[in-house]
Amino acid sequence: MNLPENRILISDLCEVLNTYMSKAEVEGVYKAYMVAATAHDGQYRRSGEAYVFHPINVAMILAELKLDYYCIVAALLHDCIEDTTLMQKDIVKDFGEEVAHIVQGVSKLTDLKFHSNIEKQAQNFRKLFLAMSSDMRVMMIKLADRLHNMRTLGSVNREKQYRIAKETAEIHAPIARRLGINSIKTELEELCFKYMYPYRYQVLTHQIDKRYGSLKEIICQIQEEIKYRLEQEGLSNIRTSGRKKAGYSIYKKMVSKHLKFSEVLDMYAFRVVVEDVSECYQALGIIHNLYKPLPGKFKDYIALPKVNGYQSLHTILFGPSKVFIEVQIRSKDMDFISEYGIAAHWHYKNKGSKPQKLANNWLGSLLDIQENSGTSVEFLEETKMDLFPSTVFVFTPKGEIIQLPYKATVLDFAYAIHTKVGNHTLKAKIDQVNTLLSKVLKTGQTVEIITDENAKPHPSWLKMVVTPKAKTSIKSNLKEKSVSELIQLGEYLLTNALEYQGDGEPVTEEKWQECLTDLKYDTKADLYIKIALSEVLISFVLNKLHAKECDIDANRISIKGTKNNQINFAHCCYPIPGDRMFGVLTNSKGLVLHRDGCGNLLRAKQKGEQWLAVDWQTNEDEExxxxxxxxxxxxxxxxxxxxxxxxxxxxxxxxxxxxxxxxxxxxxxxxxxxxxxxxxxxxxxxxxxxxxxxxxxxxxxxxxxxxxxx
CATH class of the missing domain: 3.30.70.260 (ACT domain)
Incomplete structure (x- = not known):
């Protein structure tokens, strides 16, 4: 089996580390390599390469970002707890608590049983974010780990290539973008494109290379002209560079804007790096005098940074020979943060890091989602939503800028201010005009929220919001306020089951009291709540009330009509009268009816959720x-x-x-x-x-x- 010609060795890693680490730290890294090599001895990757080369490559990716000693050591050991006999206590003994904590955060949940691959992925993802909330280096290693796996994806079968690439495109690349790590984000996106759509990738790459080859001289000329004009106008210590844009970037623009390849204008990007902010705007004016700018194609990410902290001026120009070009202008600090993102924190850690602050803002929002999400799968899906924002900038009445995702509403804005503001929102104004809470916001608007202590979230609010923070906050509040609805549902279910399974005789008060005493509940209402929450099986209660253990088919109830009850119909299978159906008890939606054979119903049964066969008798006027x-x-x-x-x-x-x-x-x-x-x-x-x-x-x-x- 062919091995990579450009294999990274421990000597290569140490050579990079010597440029920014002390001699003692580099020796510590080498010691970690020896431990990892011994632990992984006899293990091989699908390519035929010794497994230890994987952690070396992961460590090299992080070393190129100049991550600290503890992160590099943890990167070399990151698979040891999961895949070898090495234990966390061994890592603590040899390398200390800090390294062990990072390694443990990266390790997968190998000691738990999962009901599905989706649940396993979601559990691991949730654990990863919880570990990341206390140490960002956990995520840095995970991203580097995924990048090297993507680089070596050619050694697995086509089905696995697509599955891993799709997962990377949905989770890892957006995280890298959100954390501002441009080098990792760009390479991950390009590799995902290559393995998800190999034919499109080949055709588009060929077209880009072909066009670039025919215009290479002109592009070099443009770069030289930009630098010469800036220096002529008195700007010194500037850096300029030019490049063709990545295939995925062009493909994404073609898809989102429904363009043909020939209609994509800005295929070539030039970067101008100057000393400070004032020189950024000065350079912009000079370049606009050199080449004609396209109207409406200027973006100021210095005044309004992206959510990941990215700052730059972007403008599209009409260059010589009818070539459209994009020019990005930024200061040295902006350029550094653009490339390193959150990794820049370890360079600025003694100066009050701006990247760390930006990361903490995002992590705060993720922790809100984590706290209010019912399941790991729900957390995963809502976090994915949070990873794909097209940003809208709106203002508070005091002039503060609030960043929200595309299609965010007034109610999303209220929750972005503070959870209490959202929960007590009464009405709102946009640019001093009364508006609906469901109104979709546009960049530049000023939004005022009017609150009232008596105002409370309503279930309909869930349809008005798009941000995960707003959704999870509303759900959490509704759960707290839904006790009466839970009592109603529990009573409804038990009453129907008693009528369906009973012998016509009403349950005596004495029997009720015996049942409540045996189950350790004070009132019927307490019991009804537990039934509605699926914490007590209806069959168990029926057996207590009827004092028999085996003659009752307690997993079946009869429902007469569905109006005015907490009963919902699953949109995955759309049950209707005449179908054979079952109900699943859920915390948030009450009894949810599914058609027999629905995949979600089967998964609910496998997970041990309370389910009931349903005889459904509808009213004539129901549709x-x-x-x-x-x-x-x-x-x-x-x-x-x-x-x-x-x-x-x-x-x-x-x-x-x-x-x-x-x-x-x-x-x-x-x-x-x-x-x-x-x-x-x-x-x-x-x-x-x-x-x-x-x-x-x-x-x-x-x-x-x-x-x-x-």
């Missing part, structure tokens, strides 16, 4: 949402024809989404409201009868059993 998928030929007027076919059956369409398969075929995901499964069958048959429709099936992405197909 329920259900999703269907239509695959059809791409013809003009098809939407109108399908809508007309559904309307003839007197059924409402709630939502339609179009999916592009190819030029000839399209898919429609339609949500309709029907009273029962018979009407659904009629709708599906009517749509399938249209000549351009190939298939109609009931949509259930989580369902494991076959769908209804026409």
């Amino acid at each position: 329920f949402k259900v999703a269907i998928c239509v695959k059809m030929e791409n013809r003009r007027g098809m939407l109108a024809s399908i809508a007309n076919a559904i309307a003839k059956i007197n059924v409402n369409i709630e939502n339609i989404k179009v999916e592009e398969y190819d030029h000839a075929m399209k898919g429609l995901n339609i949500v309709i409201s029907v009273p029962n499964i018979a009407i659904l069958d009629e709708v599906m048959y009517s749509v399938k009868s249209l000549e351009f429709v190939h298939s109609v099936e009931r949509d259930s992405s989580n369902k494991k059993t076959p769908n209804q197909v026409f």
